[in-house]
Amino acid sequence: MSISRVFVRVVAIFAILFSIVSPHARAQSSAPAPAPAPTSDGTSIDQGIAYVLMVAALVLTYVIHPMDASSYNFF
DSSP states (O other), X not given: OXXXXXXXXXXXXXXXXHHHHHHHHTOOOSSOOOOOOOXXXXXXXXXXXXXXXXXXXXXXXXXXXXXXXXXXXXX
């Protein structure tokens, strides 16, 4: 049982063509996919800014407080 070289070449060419064409067979259209929905509605950004401002106020309070409290002699 011998397989001819012509048959092997035909099968090889058919396999190559099939592998090139098959990814395009499922394509619906060439239109681009719609953009994904936004993952943030802006509230997380606002909350992050609020945290930064609170930390800045806390640091500023601790920087100013020793200068203000130095005029009082409690001990």
